[in-house]
Amino acid sequence: MGDDHPCKVEGIGTVRIKMFDGMVRELKKVRYVPQVKKNFISVGTLEALGHGVSVRDDILKMTRGSIMVLKGIRHNNQYGYRASGDFYFFW
Numbered sequence: 496m497g498d499d500h501p502c503k504v505e506g507i508g509t510v511r512i513k514m515f516d517g518m519v520r521e522l523k524k525v526r527y528v529p530q531v532k533k534n535f536i537s538v539g540t541l542e543a544l545g546h547g548v549s550v551r552d553d554i555l556k557m558t559r560g561s562i563m564v565l566k567g568i569r570h571n572n573q574y575g576y577r578a579s580g581d582f583y584f585f586w
Contacts, residue, residue, distance in 0.1 A: 502530045512578040520564060536565070536576070538585050550574075555585055 506527040513519050522536070538557070542548050547558040555574040557565035567574040567585050574585040 502528045504528055514564070514578065533584055535584050535586050541565075 504526045507524055508527065510522045510525045511519050512522060538548055538555075541557060545559065546564065549556050549558075553569040555565075555567040555569070556563055557567075565576060567576040569575075576585070
């Protein structure tokens with residue numbers, strides 16, 4: 496990552512994330528890549544699955560229908576989301 500070298504995916508599974516409103520949501524088909532030290536959420540992949548994405552005033556909101564499912568805040572030019580002690584970055 497960042498140096499144009501491919502990284503090997505060593506597994507695909509489901510991850511549960513506790514959201515800002517206390518709800519637990521699942522991200523399916525999550526890829527496990529040991530060389531990547533941060534947790535990333537692909538906005539493009541979620542958008543392709545039918546989620547809406549909007550960014551305004553340093554806040555990224557992801558919706559599914561009329562329900563907000565993720566809310567990220569910009570910090571150091573990256574949008575991030577803190578859940579259950581882990582930090583996820585949007586790309």
